[in-house]
Amino acid sequence: MMGMPGINVLKSLETELLEKENGMDMDYILAFEDVVFHYPDTVEPALRGLTAAIPRGCKTALLGHNGSGKSTLFLHAVGLLRPQRGRVLQAGLPVSYAKKELAALRRRVGLVFQDPEQQLILGTPQDDISFGLRGAGMDEAEIAARCAVVLELLNLSAIQDKPIHQLSLGQKKRTALAGVMAMEPELLLLDEPTSYLDPLSEAQLLDGLDSIHRKGTTVVMATHDMNLAYRWADWIIILDQGVCRAAGAPEGIFAGGELLQRLGLALPLLAELWHSLPPSVTAGHTAPRNAGEFKALLNSLLGEGMGERARVAGRQQ
């Protein structure tokens, strides 16, 4: 799945969902099938026949303008909103809205809200992280072990007993993430996790996410930051006005700027730089996804160029 370049437009997603229903080999952890949702007291529906799927094991970035339906999609994924038409499938099965099944769903699918205040409940990071675990009926030894792991992983050990209201925004965001991570969900959804964070806090948060992903969790991040999506994600989904406009690997999505331009989204800086180079230079190379890769590629290209010049000079002599 991850190696599949190009853009799967809406039609192909529908086909893939159909294939999945027919038992064919498409491993999606979460899928939306023609989902419509209209908030009360609003003119336009938030989701208008959304069909999209999130591949298992991928780091997926959900892109789109404000009001494109990203947060609404997340609220549907954890059963906080129920589609007015269509259905949501988790691990291939339609989401059930019975109380018991919803509780089980929320243990499998974790959601980290954009505003951490929305989900921090108890007084200190240590207590708050244990909230969901205790609610799930775990014994205290298991709770302590899981808390210790996520506190360490997200660099929160030093502040585990500090009152929540004294934490910085970055620390609150990491605490909210830790509370969800401790539940060890198979799918982790993050709504604008890096908004308002300074570069250091953002780096710490992304390190934590990479650690979670390495352990086998599928991570989905809604973001406006195209540069971040480009360098971080394995799979991109673009939402616009409540429908999925495109989905695919970043190389494919960002290869042609027309779609993004049409949707009013900016091309990531690295992709723009790469595609502005002459095709004779980029031919045979894959587009770099981060500054390090870009630097290495430039060095190698420059090296090749210098070598060529040296060979030409040698022949002339």
Added chain:
Amino acid sequence: MWKSLFAAIMFALAYVLHPALQVLITLWMMLWCLQYAKIPPRAYGQLFGTALLFYGLSLPALLVELGRPAAGEAVLYLRIPGTAQFLYMTPAGGMRAALLLARVSACLACCLFIMLTTPFGELLQVLRRLRMPQIVLELMLVMYRFLFLLDDAAHGLLLARRLRGGHRGFRSRLREAASMAASLFANTMHRYYGLSQGLAARGFTGEILLPPYVKREVPRRFAFEAYAGIVLLAAAQLWMLWT
């Protein structure tokens, strides 16, 4: 638990002991907060002063009397023009206010001691051990969270209004305060909705389960000082009663 018990005993003593000992309790509890717990004096003073404002508001009722004082009874008086009535203050009224101040200060110092030196989570654990109903604990917990959310929202709104220039004049300020209260209400309701969504997303099943009570070792030096202090206060009260 130890600290709560200590505060409870001190609170009880603050009610029953001689006013001079109540003053001592106030000073001793301040020592625990400011010296041992390193609470910033400014913050402590603000909290203490704010709470004492309520006492201040009741002062006129304690000190000032209306009527015709007996000869030599009033130390200060003011005749109400056109009547034979006086507003006056007596030494007894002053004494009543002073006694109340001693008791209020001592009780307040005990409350601040437990509030400022005990993490809220531990306080809830103690209350749970004292068999406080779960619903009360949950309400306390949610209210505690909302105190900070409310403070945060109010601070943000106030700052934004100040930066935008605000209004001048008393009437404009009143209008501004009213509109701020409305914004604050809307903001807080929005946050409340968000928090309820957050609770549901984290698997809230109708009961917030609190962490279990963890017994902590009390430093011997503090335990000794507390026991010694209680004994000395009780002994001083007995001595005052017998002499």
